[in-house]
Amino acid sequence: MTAPVKTPPYRSQLTSARNGFGQLLHAEWTKLRTVPRWGLVLLSAMTLTVLISVLAVSGSSVQGGGPAMTVGPDGTAVKDTMELVHQQLPGDGSITARVSGLKSLKASAPDGGRAGGPPAVNTGKTPGWTKAGVVIKANTKAGSSYVAVIKTYGHGVRMQWDYVHDVAGNAVPPEEDRWLRLVRKGDVLTGYESADGRDWRQVGSVRLAGLTGTVEAGVFTAAAPNTKVERRFGGTSVAEGPGRATAHFDEPTVEGGRAGWQQTVIGAPGTADGNPAANPAANPAADLASGSFDLEGSGDVAPLQTNNDITRQTLSGAMIGLIPFSALGVLFITAEFRRGMIRTTLTAGPRRGRVLTAKAIVLGGVTFVAGLIATVLSFMIGEPIMRRNGHKPPSWPDPALTDGPVLRAVIGTAALLAVVSVLALALGALLRRTAAAITLIVVVLVLPQILISGLPLGAAHALMRATPLAGFAIQDTITRYDQASAICLPEEGCYPQGPWSGFAVLCAYAAVALGLAIWRLRRRDV
Incomplete structure (x- = not known):
């Protein structure tokens, strides 16, 4: 006697996707929340982001609050x-x-x-x-x-x-x-x-x-x-x-x-x-x-222009946390290619561009909420630790979560993680290989961070402006003055562009990659 085949709980949702984009979004949300391992990846990404941030600020101490100023x-x-x-x-x-x-x-x-x-x-x-x-x-x-x-x-x-x-x-x-x-x-x-x-x-x-x-x-x-x-x-x-x-x-x-x-x-x-x-x-x-x-x-x-940015340091775990967030983005599409479920998805929603767009919206929204929880916790836990470790005014700023630049950095970092996950989704749809897509997204974001440490300053700044790494400029809360002579060193977390212009570069990469993924999905049989 053969065991009955279990139908995935989201299968019935797929059949109704033809009725509208809202149903398509609901179907993709059902997929994401009903696969246990994807929930574990999301939880591990949040935990890793907070843990690395706390460890980073715990190891940073200043004697006497810094030099007299x-x-x-x-x-x-x-x-x-x-x-x-x-x-x-x-x-x-x-x-x-x-x-x-x-x-x-x-x-x-x-x-x-x-x-x-x-x-x-x-x-x-x-x-x-x-x-x-x-x-x-x-x-x-x-x-x-x-x-x-x-x-x-x-x-x-x-x-x-x-x-x-x-x-x-x-x-x-x-x-x-x-x-x-x-x-x-x-x-x-x-x-x-x-x-x-x-x-x-x-x-x-x-x-x-x-x-x-x-x-x-x-x-x-x-x-x-x-x-x-x-x-x-x-x-x-x-x-x-x-x-x-x-x-x-x-x-x-x-x-x-x-x-x-x-x-x-x-x-x-x-x-x-x-x-x-x-x-x-x-x-x-x-x-x-x-x-x-x-x-x-x-x-x-x-x-006195310095790079003493408490907020950016409390959010430093995002650089490592983006790896599991990226893995989730890749798996959200490559798992369907590997198991052949993509045919069912595209049968329920024949307009392939809408299907991939729905996946990007659901993934980006979930990642943003998870990332926001992680970044708020990172700041709320990390800021008092840095205070106890001697990072005090006037050498260091006195940020609060309600401050405009701080709020922009915290929410912006969550948005950064969401955009990175959508970029990973697009690369997964283009390559259709989980390992290759995860490797590529890590290389694109981490390799520039390694290279800029040894390049001449002008070349390092050009690389920071032109690669997805520019998105991390959203974490910068230091007020920069044109009339103050200062050196913008990448290793000190200084980005040569403004927070929003840097974030726009990352968004442009994600938009182009998603557009290419939609184009390929439409032109190539699954």
Whole structure:
């Protein structure tokens, strides 16, 4: 007596798929939830994502919350080092000066010209954000509120304030002189520029509550750091030293000023904030009484750009978790080819493109929900662990799940896992071999991660922009500032493109692969 043949519970659903796309979706959902091993793969993918994330953050610790940092008015870690010639400005007034001759100086001393400072790095180039200009600053303490109109070496005239704000003026070439002016009326400061000192063009205007009462108005020079990067397989060498620049100032005038000119070094190693320069020889050409002088400066005035991204680290398990998610995507189609069930599926739904689209929607939706559970758990468990391990402000951000960038990273990582599973589904439909498809999806996502560690920085960035690996840019929650000199190192989790543009690259790969899979499924008999 032969045993009765059991009909899969989703077989009856297939027969009704002709009635509409909704029934087709229901049939594919029934398949996915009634195959036990696929549920186990989904559960293991979630568990692995959370476990790897927790292990990664548990092994990361910082003593004392990181090095001491200067903090700006809004709590952002900043760089505030400049050579300042200034007067007190008790009320309304202005500061005007002509700036010329801005350039980097080659350091002759091993410490870059400042005792106790880090070694200089001579790259033979003047960094584009080397700057000189007029400034009104709350006081001479590093990190205090300020507004400045500056001439930069490579980015023309700019108006900047409180470190994180930047407005572009004219694109002036490095060799061209420029008159700069900053006017204060109450707590409103307005910046101007001129080619001849007569016809003025407004650059910008801002209201700052931190610039009330008696402030300091003057001229300054600051030099962006010089950096040299050497990359090879097995490691990256980054040499960074303070830049050193000079600029010439003609006829600096403070309307409404008092107490005469003073020279102060702000934020430099070995000097106290608010004190006159301890070493007057640091600027031997600065004859303050002549009304025309050269002013040398070292350091920078900008946000401190780092890759200290707690959110990205708490989501690091997604790189490993995508492997079982990819395996599920491949199995969801190759299992039907291997067992011949694809003929039944296509008989119930003769429009093959709709069938594969339904599979992609069901798979992507289920993977997104599972991935979202995993990413939320990874962040909620990992963030307190990193806090206990010393990752605290201002060196490290203080993220919350309700923060916009954090929410985008957490939800975006779940969406990334869903898109990867759809890409795996498409590759499975194209290759029709489980092992080959899983291998290919892993190679496509993991091999670039290996290669970028040894490629020159430009080539590594190009690879990160052009491959599906770009999708992981969605995890980046660091605010990046154009006016802050920084090195974007792949091994530190820095992606050269924005979060959404990187995610769009991954989606484009999945869409193209799915389109090719539909085309092949239509043209080739199963």
